Amino acid sequence: MYTAFADSYPVRRDRLAQQMQSTANAAVRLKKDTSNLFRDRIDGQNQELSVRDFNHLLEIDIENQTLVSEGMNPYGELVDATLQYGFMPMVVPQLNTITIGGAVAGIGIESTSFKFGLPHETVTEMEVLLADGSIVNCTPSNEHADLYFGLPNSYGTLGYVLKLKTPALPVKQFVKLNHKLYRDTEEFFGVIAALRNSDIDFLDGSVFGRNEYYLTIGQFTDTAPFTSDYTYLDIYYKSIPEKETDYLTVKDYIWRWDTDWFWCSKNLYVQNGFMRRLVGKKRLNSRTYTKVMRWNSKWGITNFLNRMGGYHSESVIQDIDIPIENATEFLDFLLREIGVLPIWICPVGTSDKSDQFPLFPMNPNSTYINFGFWDSVKSRQKNPPGYLNRKIERKTADLGGIKSLYSDAYYEEDEFWTIYRSENYWALKERYDPNGKFLNLYEKSVLRK
Numbered sequence: 001m002y003t004a005f006a007d008s009y010p011v012r013r014d015r016l017a018q019q020m021q022s023t024a025n026a027a028v029r030l031k032k033d034t035s036n037l038f039r040d041r042i043d044g045q046n047q048e049l050s051v052r053d054f055n056h057l058l059e060i061d062i063e064n065q066t067l068v069s070e071g072m073n074p075y076g077e078l079v080d081a082t083l084q085y086g087f088m089p090m091v092v093p094q095l096n097t098i099t100i101g102g103a104v105a106g107i108g109i110e111s112t113s114f115k116f117g118l119p120h121e122t123v124t125e126m127e128v129l130l131a132d133g134s135i136v137n138c139t140p141s142n143e144h145a146d147l148y149f150g151l152p153n154s155y156g157t158l159g160y161v162l163k164l165k166t167p168a169l170p171v172k173q174f175v176k177l178n179h180k181l182y183r184d185t186e187e188f189f190g191v192i193a194a195l196r197n198s199d200i201d202f203l204d205g206s207v208f209g210r211n212e213y214y215l216t217i218g219q220f221t222d223t224a225p226f227t228s229d230y231t232y233l234d235i236y237y238k239s240i241p242e243k244e245t246d247y248l249t250v251k252d253y254i255w256r257w258d259t260d261w262f263w264c265s266k267n268l269y270v271q272n273g274f275m276r277r278l279v280g281k282k283r284l285n286s287r288t289y290t291k292v293m294r295w296n297s298k299w300g301i302t303n304f305l306n307r308m309g310g311y312h313s314e315s316v317i318q319d320i321d322i323p324i325e326n327a328t329e330f331l332d333f334l335l336r337e338i339g340v341l342p343i344w345i346c347p348v349g350t351s352d353k354s355d356q357f358p359l360f361p362m363n364p365n366s367t368y369i370n371f372g373f374w375d376s377v378k379s380r381q382k383n384p385p386g387y388l389n390r391k392i393e394r395k396t397a398d399l400g401g402i403k404s405l406y407s408d409a410y411y412e413e414d415e416f417w418t419i420y421r422s423e424n425y426w427a428l429k430e431r432y433d434p435n436g437k438f439l440n441l442y443e444k445s446v447l448r449k
């Protein structure tokens with residue numbers, strides 16, 4: 001059993017709780033070094049609560065294979081700490097600045113999700129700071145089970161996760177990768193469905209164009225004949241069509257998408273050798289790109305250049321989960337009507353608990369496919385705001401899917417609350433934030449307050 005910072009946790013927690021108590025009844029927001037929230041915020045009168053020092057691994061129990069972490073611990077640091085003991089969290093989102101509490105409150109995913117579901121499904125216990133400054137411990141079966149199930153996808157509108165417990169996954173030193181090309185969508189999704197209960201360790205895919213669908217299977221291994229390095233001059237996603245077999249250290253596998261933000265670093269012109277050398281290895285990561293994108297968004301540089309060139313652009317940055325039986329239709333829709341490429345594919349195996357999370361309900365008998373697509377779409381025609389995003393929202397609803405809320409959402413209020421289960425949400429709000437100290441989920445995720 002390893003414990004660190006555990007002694008000081010109650011002191012820091014109680015100090016934060018006092019701060020929360022003395023905060024007036026107005027919108028509160030977290031103050032921390034990074035964020036992966038992708039909608040721009042309309043400036044409001046928010047009161048900031050600094051949670052920067054809730055970033056420690058508190059405990060790792062090697063015998064029982066569990067870990068306890070503080071909620072604002074970025075996965076980059078959490079993984080460094082757990083790998084030393086031969087473990088990783090069961091589902092590690094690809095961007096290393098995402099925090100473990102953020103992945104629960106805002107939904108995460110990765111290539112172990114076909115086996116273990118989404119990060120919040122793996123959590124067994126959480127300590128949550130409420131609006132009135134009290135702290136509650138919630139588990140799936142105690143008196144705060146409603147909050148345990150209600151917190152995922154609540155985006156800090158019900159309380160803040162300060163500490164959580166989750167199983168830890170034993171790792172080997174390397175991951176062997178096999179990239180395989182499929183030309184037919186039915187076959188592609190059929191193979192994914194068949195692999196759902198196999199003994200492979202990791203599964204994801206990349207769509208580079210119509211009839212160009214790659215599936216990547218990963219297996220832990222103790223030895224490797226060679227290892228590739230995609231942390232500097234070589235780019236991981238470009239290797240997928242080029243190499244049938246590849247080997248990475250387990251750490252490089254976990255962060256394979258971070259160096260180039262999947263493929264989105266192309267928008268920052270850092271995918272050629274000259275620019276990569278100029279920027280330097282240390283700055284090639286999602287932390288840098290997020291800063292640049294926020295700066296760009298603040299000053300409207302890209303929008304200005306587009307307008308000068310006679311273009312209108314719409315940001316289409318979404319992760320959508322669709323039941324696998326409708327995945328072919330959704331992919332066809334994306335290729336035909338949206339046109340963002342590449343598309344990241346990640347299967348999600350739902351668990352028995354999955355439809356009990358009222359703000360992110362999934363059918364426990366289904367496998368889902370997460371489609372991740374992130375770009376700005378340019379056109380000569382001026383469309384109404386959110387034109388493509390609205391189409392995506394409607395198609396998602398038609399196909400029984402569900403959309404993550406970290407980015408832009410354009411739902412009408414009634415429609416939003418039908419999808420994200422208003423009756424459960426307002427009951428939770430009444431019990432845990434009756435005075436509305438936090439914004440509500442619609443205000444935060446659609447109205448961008």
Ligand SMILES: Cc1cc2nc3c(=O)[nH]c(=O)nc-3n(C[C@H](O)[C@H](O)[C@H](O)COP(=O)(O)OP(=O)(O)OC[C@H]3O[C@@H](n4cnc5c(N)ncnc54)[C@H](O)[C@@H]3O)c2cc1C
Nearest residue numbers: 035036037038093099101102105106108109156160161406
């Ligand atoms: C471009 C992009 C790509 C993404 N790709 C992936 C991906 O590949 N895999 C993946 O798993 N996820 C992905 N995400 C989603 C990401 O996991 C969520 O947005 C997550 O909420 C970000 O966590 P964060 O720690 O950065 O939180 P922040 O961005 O700081 O906060 C997000 C929201 O959650 C709330 N929040 C944060 N921490 C807590 C807490 N401890 N308790 C309660 N509420 C909290 C905040 O108030 C805020 O409303 C992506 C997001 C973006 C923008």
